[in-house]
């Protein structure tokens with residue numbers, strides 16, 4: 066990883082740590098001087114940006130089941146794999162993306178010969194897209210590992226694409242490939258107020274604790 070990326074992660078983590086400390090202090094003061102009801106679990110860490118904090122347990126990534134995955138009834142399998150791994154679902158929506166959204170999402174591929182077909186396949190409404198935000202340690206990198214290689218013919222068995230696909234043009238899913246992509250894509254697909262929900266899982270103690 067480049068030094069600048071490491072510094073960015075450290076500074077993100079430091080900012081997150083500071084936000085948590087402030088949140089804890091406010092919560093403590095509330096317990097002492099406010100009414101005695103426990104603080105709600107939802108939005109307990111509302112200081113976290115919707116795209117999460119890379120390099121921490123609050124790292125987030127954008128995962129999508131593309132129209133072929135929805136049409137083929139693979140949504141529950143893909144969600145199930147992330148849930149069983151221990152990742153936390155913090156955003157979920159079903160939509161036919163607009164042409165503008167698909168073009169912005171795939172902007173880096175705009176000069177490719179398959180771009181027009183890719184945008185049409187994502188937006189023509191023959192099936193919707195399921196957009197998701199998943200949270201947990203190293204979820205950006207591990208999400209890509211779980212999806213498998215972009216070209217399913219190179220994807221290993223046990224990966225989503227290795228198990229279910231044959232063609233690069235019908236590879237059923239998408240996952241952010243870096244912290245920068247995750248920030249861009251989560252903001253693009255889940256920019257609306259309240260569309261990403263921070264919540265405390267009762268499993269955290271059993272899944273993400275390092276003792």
Ligand SMILES: Nc1ncnc2c1ncn2[C@@H]1O[C@H](COP(=O)(O)OP(=O)(O)OP(=O)(O)O)[C@@H](O)[C@H]1O
Pocket residue numbers: 174179183214215233234235236238239240241242
């Ligand atoms: N040669 C190709 N022919 C047709 N479609 C392609 C081709 N290469 C890529 N695509 C489509 O464009 C998508 C984005 O390609 P990209 O190179 O960004 O790979 P990726 O980041 O692994 O894929 P994704 O962004 O979907 O996770 C691919 O998932 C695939 O659907």
